[in-house]
Amino acid sequence: MTAQFFAPVASPQTPRTAFADRHIGPSGDERSRMLAAIGYSGAEALIDAAVPEAIRTHRPLALPPALSEPAALARLRELAEKNTVLTSMIGLGYHGTHTPGVILRNVLENPGWYTAYTPYQPEISQGRLEALLNFQTVIGDLTGLPVANASMLDEGTAAAEAMALSHRVGKRKEPGAFLVDADALPQTIEVIRTRAVPLGIEVVTADLSAGLPEGDFFGVLVQYPGASGAVRDLTPLVDAAHARGMQAVVAADLLALTLLRPPGESGADIVVGSAQRFGVPFGFGGPHAGYMAVREGIQRQMPGRLVGVSVDVDGRPAYRLALQTREQHIRREKATSNICTAQVLLAVMASMYAVYHGPEGLAAIAQHAHGQAVHLAAGLREGGVEVVHEHFFDTVLARVPGRAAEVVATARALGVNLRLADADHVGIACDETTTGEHVAAVWRAFGVEGVAEVPAGDALDSLRRESPYLTHPVFHAHRSETAMLRYLRRLQDKDIALDRSMIPLGSCTMKLNATTEMEPITWPEFANIHPFAPVEQAAGYVELIGELEGWLAEITGYARVSVQPNAGSQGELAGLLAIRGYHASRGEEHRNVCLIPSSAHGTNAASAVMAGMKVVVVKCDDGGNIDVDDLHAKIAKHGDALAAIMVTYPSTHGVFEESITEVCKSVHDAGGQVYVDGANLNALVGLARPGEFGSDVSHLNLHKTFCIPHGGGGPGVGPVGVREHLAPFLPSHPLRAEAGPQDTGVGPISAAPWGSAGILPISWTYIAMMGADGLRSATEGAIIAANYLAAKLSPHFPILYTGRDGLVAHECIADLRKITKETGVTAEDVAKRLIDYGFHAPTLSFPVAGTLMIEPTESEDLAELDRFVDAMVEIRREIEAVADGTLDAEDNPLRNAPHTADSLLTEDWKHAYTRETAAYPLPSLREGKYWPPVRRIDQAYGDRNLICSCPPPEAFED
Structure with a gap:
């Protein structure tokens, strides 16, 4: 799709109301203090020192001026109103449903x-x-x-x-x-x-x-x-x-x-x-x-x-x-x-x-859909229309020789979308939302008028289920909205999410998911469009997707972007399949070797194998960089068969590698393509474009850099961006010619033409409200925050990899291996002890075992960053107490972490440290203390004794 940049709505913004200043946590004064702690007088000086000149873009982002939050929502309303929401009875795996309000408000919008x-x-x-x-x-x-x-x-x-x-x-x-x-x-x-x-x-x-x-x-x-x-x-x-x-x-x-x-x-x-x-x-x-x-x-x-x-x-x-x-x-x-x-x-x-409706409620909903389908079929038969199948659940296939298109068009004029199966057949799917009026409209579309009342009957006969299901008490205990509300709250309170504290996971960019970005996804004009509805009914979606793809292409320096991949891993596969298709189009099907640095994200190697490639690992040097000598040796060995190299940039070690342009040139000279994994794009936006410094293809994680929330592990969106020569090999879709190149595309990567389209308004809104300057400021903020933490933590924990001038990119790795060797305190002990301090742990033991990878993002203000530093410094003091014998090597607050309220309330407290040390190691924790619901979990026990469905209630008895 081509970009169509809109004319922005006039929207004056002051420094206090500009969205970028809401998204980026530190104020201007706080940023200056952070830069001073790193040793720099300004952001530009730090960026010049941290980011290699060879990758820097010299062309500012050509994006529309930033919109205020009200203006962005107004523009989204314009797009939403271009969508036409009809009653879709198309089926094909997508059906109308009612989201209970208690779930909508307390899960999706929470x-x-x-x-x-x-x-x-x-x-x-x-x-x-x-x-x-x-x-x-x-x-x-x-x-x-x-x-x-x-x-x-x-x-x-x-x-x-x-x-x-x-x-x-x-x-x-x-x-x-x-x-x-x-x-x-x-x-x-x-x-x-x-x-x-x-x-x-x-x-x-x-x-x-x-x-x-x-x-x-x-x-x-x-x-x-x-x-x-x-x-x-x-x-x-x-x-x-x-x-x-x-x-x-x-x-x-x-x-x-x-x-x-x-x-x-x-x-x-x-x-x-x-x-x-x-x-x-x-x-x-x-x-x-x-x-x-x-x-x-x-x-x-x-x-x-x-x-x-x-x-x-x-x-x-x-x-x-x-x-x-x-x-x-x-x-x-x-x-x-x-x-x-x-x-x-x-x-x-x-x-x-399922919990809210229970087995009886689900059966009633299913019976409603089935009953409407049976009723519909009976009316069609009475009107002389042939119903193809005797046994069906909710979908009726009607045979109307030569006039299927006419029936579908008539139904559409009556406000109902049906499926045009072929020239002679029409499919009609009933669901939870189907009413008698919908059925009557379908009858009229077929020319069946004045149907008398027909009995509902049954089209399942001997195929009906007899076995029980959902017998566990959880599916019977929360029928009232009050009970359901409290159940959801009870579960929510057990967890640490970004609404409670910073989540400093490296390589995962747990940044602000702003409310204004989230709001549009529940609007009916976006939520209630069937993926195979006539494309003119989704005109607003098509325009939004075109703008978003265009903006992402501009940000990354690529020619084209496809948003179809519905996860980063699927974007990886799509990019590698594009490379595969490109080589095949040139008669070079034999190119099947994919070079992958040893530090790479694990999905890279798995995706390469799924794309039919052979993985050859390239070593990294002691600084965490690609070993260029080993790269050249691997290229010399596999040159004629070289298909691609997959490089994460900045590296998985959190470093801007100086050799990236040499890496790209060496692979290109050997006839290969360069894939830059976009997982760490949060450190590049506005400063560098992969498509300019040598990459041919990247996937982007919209659930990271562009603010789609992780949601406990998904949803994600992993668009793939390519240079012009790879554009013919982007994903396509059999039911949507508009979704990709039909003749040369690699086929669908996901079931839906534009993947998880329903959450694309989130990233659209983020980019629209940030604008070019805001996006660059966010990148600068991420680099400043990471280097601030590195500077503050380095006196207490060695920072494993750094680049030029001892700087990191958007994340830093604290190395605990020497500490573990000397004291027995492990990185896992530190991760679990951080729970007592109210923090989610950083990424544990990846990419290097025995380390913690920390990424603060641009969204955390200085107070929260300092709170994390205080926790880590206090934990280091506890480690020193273990080292000097003040705390027992086996019985200490680190080894026993996390501490639940129950574990502290026991009358038989046998530990050498106090309850106060366990629960409140810092005075600030007395306000808003997070209490973990369980103590440290035995991982191996769970694998040896696998239980993966709701255990009986007696399992939870003391």
Whole structure:
């Protein structure tokens, strides 16, 4: 899409009301004091010293003038009003739903939920972990399988992951072939194809209503119900697949499973789908929580995140991420999936929808959708219209030879969107929101008038579910809004999110997610647009996306940007597939080697393998920089086969590497392409453009640099930006020609044409309100804050990597390895002790084991930065007390951290330090103390004794 810069609304701003001054935490005076502590007289002097001249841009950002918050919202209202919200009965995996107000206000619109980080520190994440355990229980119960994860990115990518899982389980060495039901969702089929091509897997589609075709397949995917609405007994198909050594994958409608026999009871090995219709709006395609459930025996190979139940040091049940958590960082090029972020916030919403409605409520909602479909079908039959399928859940396929387009157009004129299946068939999907008036409008569109009352009846017959589900008390205890409100608050209070304190995680940019940025995503004109509604109904979205893509291209120096990838990992894959497509277009398919520095984010290597590339690791030197000599040696060895290098810039070590331009030139000279991972773009915006200093392609993390909140681990958006020669190979989509290059594109990366379009207004608003000067000031602020912390902490903790003049980029790494060797106090001990001080820990032991990677962002003011420094300095004093014997090496506040209120209230306090030392190591903590709900969790116990659904209530008894 092309950029269309708007004429800004006149909006006078004073220094006190300009949005940039609200977003950037330190005042001008505070910034001066921070610079003085670093040793610089001004921001420009620091930037000149920290950022290599070779990468600096000499062209200011050509962005519209910054808008005030009211003006930005007014402009968004103009865009929203260009969207036309009709009743969408299109189906295809997206359905109308009612978001209960108590969930809308207290989860989606609540910073206590949406500003939380991924629960890698489980002791301060028990609330969201419980919500995710509820989600897993919902998925496991409804699918009839014992293990479910939390969660996947969408249904299409979940199905593609299921294909890869089926191949691993089958333990075949050759790629083989995967069979897909022709009645699967069309976008799912194409996402599977996109993912299969670089892996050498053949995808075969067939009409499975007649049984399995001949052929050697390692797995089969069937849609339940089908895209056409058809429902059939899965058991014969699954039995036939197993008899031929195939894994049986079912893509299932979650709401339908409240009435239909679950796939697990038919023997399915893997079930995937979307939880969208559990209270999450269309959002023009996302974000929505995908899901995956698996049979016993393959859970340790399942991609994504799995929440499990363990115990803390007192033996009390406690939740944590289990098994393959961040397997990309452990297995790197041997990883089986590149998924990093999940759709946690949306999974929480879906889980709470199930908690609020309970099994009876869900069944009633499903029965309503089914009843409306049966009623609709009966009326059509009475009016002489052929209904194709006898058994269906909520979707009716009508046959009208030669006049399907006419029917769809007439329905649209009546305010209803239907699906044009082909020239002879129309699909109509009913849902929770469908009313009798909608059904009557559809009848009129078909020319069926004066239909008498027809009985609702049933179109499920023997396929109806008989087994119970959601029997756990949590799904029966919160029926009133008061009870639900208090349950949500109780879970929220267990966690540390950005609304409570700074989250200094390195490489994750936990910056302000401003309320004005968040507000538009719940407007009906953005929330209630179906992703496959006629594009003219989404004119405002198309314009917003065009502007955002144009701004991102301007900021990064690339020619084109696609916002389709719905996570950073998916942006990585899209960028690498673009490189792959480019080489193939030049007859150089043999180029398949991807060079990756040893310090790289783990998803880089996993993405390269998924793109069909061979990973070759490049060493880093003692300063954390790419070892240029080793790079040249690897290029010499693999030059003819070199496809790309993936470089994170600034580096994962938090340093502006001086050699980046030499790295880019060396790879280009050998015929390769340069991929710059945009995870750390927060240190470049307004100062440097990857597309100018040598990069060919980058993904950007909108959930980091551009303010989309982490939401406890998702949603994320990972747009991919490319130079002109790679533009023909950006993602495309089979159902939206406007979403990408149709003839040369690599295919869809996500199920929806523009990915998680529903949250793109957040980043649009951020850029619109910051303007060029504000964005540059934010970057300067991030670099100042990181160097301020490095300067303040370096007398107490060695700062591991620094660049020119001893400076860092946007983050710094505190090295505890020598401290651990001398005292036994580990980086993990410090991370857990920070909980007692009211802080989320920095990134633990990445990219270097035994270290803490700290990123303050530009949004934290000086008081909060100093509060963190005070905590770290006091912790260093506690470490010294261990070293000199004042505190026992095993029984000390660091080793025993975190301390719960219960642990302090015991009458049998046996520790050598006081309760006050445990709870209030700094006087400031007496005001607004955060109390962790559990003590340190036994990680290994949870893996040995895997429980990944709601445990019985007696597990929580003393």
